[in-house]
Amino acid sequence: MSLLRIAVAGASGRMGRMLIEATLKGEGATLAAAFDRPATAFIGLAAGVFTCIPGRGPMLADAPSARAAAACVVASTTPERTARPPR
DSSP states (O other): OOOEEEEEESTTSHHHHHHHHHHHHSSSEEEEEEEOOTTOTTTTSBGGGGTTSTTOSBEESOHHHHHHHOSEEEEOSOHHHHOOOOO
């Protein structure tokens, strides 16, 4: 069975941190990416710094790259931050 690749939007927020921890500790899924506003101080750090599981999952400023790395995006932020731009 392959793992579900999850990206977490709004990763540095309270709910984003909880989602990262649940994904890292859970079974059947893997944290493919985590992303937030490009201006956040956490860009470039491993998403695990928000949990007791350090060194896991890069924090990406680029939302399209994070979405491309995952099978699904779990968003805990405003729709404007995670909406796919029109094609």
